Amino acid sequence: MASGGEGDGTRRIEALIEAMARLPGLGPRSARRAVLHLIRRRTGVMAPLAELMAEVARTARDCRRCGNVGTSEICAICADPDRATGEICVVEDVADLWAMERGQSFRGRYHVLGGTLSALDAVGPDELRIPALLDRIGAEGVTEVILALNATVDGQTTAHYLADTLAATGVQVTSLAQGVPIGGELDYLDDGTIQAALRARKRL
Numbered sequence: 001m002a003s004g005g006e007g008d009g010t011r012r013i014e015a016l017i018e019a020m021a022r023l024p025g026l027g028p029r030s031a032r033r034a035v036l037h038l039i040r041r042r043t044g045v046m047a048p049l050a051e052l053m054a055e056v057a058r059t060a061r062d063c064r065r066c067g068n069v070g071t072s073e074i075c076a077i078c079a080d081p082d083r084a085t086g087e088i089c090v091v092e093d094v095a096d097l098w099a100m101e102r103g104q105s106f107r108g109r110y111h112v113l114g115g116t117l118s119a120l121d122a123v124g125p126d127e128l129r130i131p132a133l134l135d136r137i138g139a140e141g142v143t144e145v146i147l148a149l150n151a152t153v154d155g156q157t158t159a160h161y162l163a164d165t166l167a168a169t170g171v172q173v174t175s176l177a178q179g180v181p182i183g184g185e186l187d188y189l190d191d192g193t194i195q196a197a198l199r200a201r202k203r204l
Contacts, residue, residue: 013035013039016035017031017032017035018031020034020035059071061073063075063077063078065078065136066078066097066109066110066111066112067094067110067111067112067113067114067129067132068094068097068110068112069094077101077109077110078109082107083107083108083109084109084140085107085108085109086108086140086141086142086143086144087106087108087109087142087143087144087145087146088108088109088110088111088133088136088137088140088142088144088145088146089106089108089109089110089111089146089148090110090111090113090133090145090146090147090148090149090162091110091111091112091113091148091149092112092113092114092115092116092149092150092155092158093112093113093114093115094112096112096148096150097110097112100148106146108144108146109140111129111132111133111136112129113128113129113130113133113149113158114127114128114129115127115128116128116149116150116152116154116155116157116158117154117157117158117161118154125161125165128158130162130165133145133162134165134166134169137166137169137171138169142171143171143172144171144172144173144174145162145166145171145172145173145174146174146175146176147159147162147163147173147174147175147176148175148176149175159175163175
């Protein structure tokens with residue numbers, strides 16, 4: 001019969017597996033393998049990883065201007081004066097922003113919506129960061145808004161809604177063009193495809 005200490009340890013390991021299984025791309029079996037790998041390498045891998053995760057949990061915050069994730073109220077991209085080009089690239093979430101940055105072909109700034117319009121999930125304009133985008137257009141002297149939304153039904157619905165909403169502002173509204181397949185998500189595209197889609201963007 002296991003002692004209380006051993007039982008508590010086993011329950012903590014199972015709780016860790018359950019927590020890992022909730023991460024995107026991980027199910028119960030892959031989470032179990034990942035946890036076993038970490039336990040076997042707890043000194044060289046698990047302990048440093050735990051320290052880094054604790055540090056990020058303490059310091060990470062959303063940029064109050066664009067919605068990117070960083071360690072200060074204004075992220076490094078928004079704080080960079082060389083990126084004040086008059087262009088704002090609108091993306092669905094932070095993963096898409098990071099995908100755009102990997103290609104290093106866009107030197108403007110970003111705006112993270114925090115999702116897309118979805119009647120099925122009851123997500124309307126008020127649930128997204130659309131008002132904040134409209135405020136930035138006037139405050140930052142924006143001349144072009146690039147809609148880099150995923151080529152899904154909800155993504156394209158959101159793009160058309162934004163194009164109609166932004167029409168009154170007078171800014172040029174464009175969207176990514178060739179290279180983005182129907183149903184494709186930016187985070188899963190290679191850097192060359194994203195660069196080609198950005199260069200060939202079209203006006204809405």
